[in-house]
Amino acid sequence: MVVRRKIFHKLVTPEEALEKLAKYIELKPLGTEEVSLEEALGRVLAEDVVAKVNSPPFDRSTVDGYAVRSVDVAGARENAPVKLKVIGSVEAGEIPSVNIGQGEAVEVATGAPIPSGADAVVMVEFTRKIGENVIEVFKAVPPGGNVSQTATDVMVGEIIAYKGTVITPQIIGALAASGIDRVLVYKKPKVAIISTGNELVKPGAPLSYGKIYDVNSYTLYSLVLEDGGNPKLLGIIPDSYEEIRKALAFAIENYDIVITSGSTSAGLGDLMYRVLDELGSPGVIVHGLNIKPGKPTIIAIVNGKVVFGLPGYPVSCLMNYNLLVKPVIRKLAGLKTARSRVVKAILPLRVFGGKGRRTFIPVALIRKEKLIAFPISGDSGSITKLTRSDGYIVVPENINFLEENSEVEVYLFTENYGSDLEVIGSHCPIFEKILAKLRGKYTVRQLNVGSLGGLLAVKRGEADIAGIHLLDPETKQYNIPFLRKYGVKNAVLIKGYYREQGLIVPKGNPLGIESFEDIIDKNVRFINRNKGSGTRALIDILIAKIAKERNIDLKEVIGKINGYWIEAKTHFAVATAVKYGRADVGVSLKYIAKIYDLDFIPLAEEEFDFLVPINSLTKASVKEFIGNLRSKEFIGALNETVGYKPKSDIGEIVKVNH
Incomplete structure (x- = not known):
């Protein structure tokens, strides 16, 4: 066919x-139907609802006390109490059988009808019994005091809720109070x-x-x-x-x-x-x-x-x-069109549009001196792209890009945007364990953009913490040279731990790969890491070293690597590709190799540190992070984890100087 x-x-x-x-x-709307109050929550009223009875339907006491004539207790005070004769009592739901005259009172419960002749209720706290049927009143009460009068809430014929209203628990209560048990709603x-x-x-x-x-x-x-x-x-x-x-x-x-x-x-x-x-x-x-x-x-x-x-x-x-x-x-359901709330924010990066197509870009809103709209990376198949975002920005079809530091309108997904701790940088499974402890107490957002992306996010003032592991090819030193190179100021480097990076290959190493040179010489299928990641920096240094040793042009060496241009964004993605046969070899952590039951050939012991802006050091969430990093519990966990070990100065704060 x-x-x-x-x-x-x-x-x-x-x-x-x-x-x-x-x-x-x-x-x-597609029609109407009648539903009971039990089924009414969240439904949309198809007609105005009118009260059938007054609410309250009679004068009722709002407190426990004594129904009185206010004129009889007008002068009552602590040092000059007024004596009244108690002629009866009324409970909620009872019909009063007595009339109150001068100098008389009737004991009433909260919600009880007010006896004829009374116009107020004295709270029991301001009375004292001095005989079997006599009380003293120590406080005056005005006419109508502590009395909910007939129809003061809703009158017969008054509209309780209007057509098109979404029924809430409060509205259901009002309907029930008016004796209404069924309502007409849109289907x-x-x-x-x-x-x-x-x-x-x-x-x-x-x-x-x-x-x-x-x-x-x-x-x-x-x-x-x-x-x-x-x-x-x-x-x-x-x-x-x-x-x-x-x-x-x-x-x-x-x-x-x-x-x-x-x-x-x-x-x-x-x-x-x-x-x-x-x-x-x-x-x-x-x-x-x-x-x-x-x-x-x-x-x-x-x-x-x-x-x-x-x-x-x-x-x-x-x-x-x-x-x-x-x-x-919403229109077929009888609801009003939902209007997106819009806030203005600063775009820290240039973002490109869709070449003649209106482009929607999810962003995370970061609360700093100004509200920052940080673009969320990932393709349209990404599940977490929207869970990590607070809203989206729009690049119009007639514009190629939105410029860095421009003000943009953000259409919100949620009213509760921003986090207590913004973590932007390289991903590390062990780093996740510290963040997991913080999540029970703080809202933590983690954006995995690679080491270089995290470094730049700290420089621009967006991140509270950035995990980084960048190896300088000239000094062979981790992280510090890059802070100087990119002019990072007003930040500190918090010492972290060592991670073992190496080649990961299928169990048993069927192709006999022993070194990075074999990736070139044996024409095996390689999967690379994304640009800006610390692992990619290590890979490119190893390739440059081979080119120099063999006296071959770097581009020529790259051309011999089958898969150099195929990039994975995480260690897990590399391991999955090798595990399921899409690649023969990749560079990842020893820790990941164990999880996926892959063989591991060591290449380097890298340093994973944390870059923190100085003004974030005062945040409670950052202080707690540093405390957890230094804790005996975490250091012990590092020592017990395959491919990890703590630095001797873990948790030490190093000021970035230029």
Whole structure:
């Protein structure tokens, strides 16, 4: 069978996409239904709710005490008490059977009706019994004092809650107080959620190589709930024309909205647009957005139902849900369109746009002298890219880049942005153990951008702590030379520990790799580390050394390394590539080699230190970090961990001088 390739239709903006959609679907609530108060929380009222009774429905006491005529106790005080005769008592729920006359009182409980003739209640604390039916009152009370009068809260016919209001626990209380047990609300749009892809596995199931867990189904489910919809997961559908067609036909027939993720691009394996075009007219009305990330997006109308085909990558999927699906679901649910809160911040780095496409860039907001919007690295498949971000910035389609130190508008994901401790720099599994202890007490954000990225983040004033392990090729000294080279001032270097770096190869070392030279001479498949990382700096120093020893041009040596341009961003990524046969060798930690059951050939013992701005040393979280670093517990853990050992001066603070 020949599989057709379909090129994207004309790319449109999100605004144009919603305008097209509105031509086919009336974006208003789908109907109403009556629900009980127990079911009403979070629902949207479809009509104004009017009080059926007064609240309170009678004059009632707000305290335990004595119902009195205020005129009788007008002169009462500590040294001149007023005596009153007690003629009865009333509990909450009872009907008073007595009338109060001059010089009389009735004992009342909180919530009890006020007897006829009384206009106030004296708190029991300001009275004293001096006989079986006589009390003394030590404090005057004004007319109406400690009495909740009829209809002072709500009057019959008064509107308690208005049409379009989201029902809260407080509103439910007000409804119950007015005798209302059922309310008319808008129906929740029923939303079917489908994930497509042969590579997807349900969370909780074993994960074999080449498979990934389904992230989007559960993210979308939560978002739909949050936006007033009634979501239903229809499972994972393989990239099969018949399976996708069957699932979509069922969803379109039984649900108001269908959301799919995956199978939306113009590739040979992406079938969604074909199925939707064939299921009903008009079919696909949007195929491709003029944005980045999120270009491969579909909107279709089939038999009067709207289908959103979102990209498979989690970041693209979530961003496009917010742009397209959220406003539609909220309108069908009777909710107001959610407005993003926007704050202004300084962009510390130049960021590039999408060459004619509107570009959305997640950022972390860092509270310093000015609010800083730090761009979060990672592709649109990154799961943590959004969990580490507080919002996003937009690079318009007609701009190539946003300049360093420019003021930008940040569209917030959350109102609670910023962290107690900003950790930006190189990743280290043992460093994580210290941070884990701090997380129970502080909000800690960790951005793994490599040693050089962390050094520059400290220099610019964004990071509180940066883990670094940069080897200078000339002095063979770690870290200090780079602080001078990049002009880092007003910072200190906190001494850390040693880590053993080396070549990692499959168990048994089947290719007999013994040194870095073998990577060149045996033409094995190598996986490199990302630029800016300390491990990459070590690799490049080793390559330069070989070129010098062999009197060969550096570029020529690099050209002989099969995989030099293939980069991994973490030690774990290197180990995974070697473990599952995508590479024969890489450079990583001895600690990582043990975790993945790989063989290890030592190359170097590197120094992992911590760079801290001087003005962060006063922060409680940083002080506690330094204390943990120096602790006997942590030093003992280092000594017991494969490939690690503490420096003799661990935790010592070294001032950076120039």
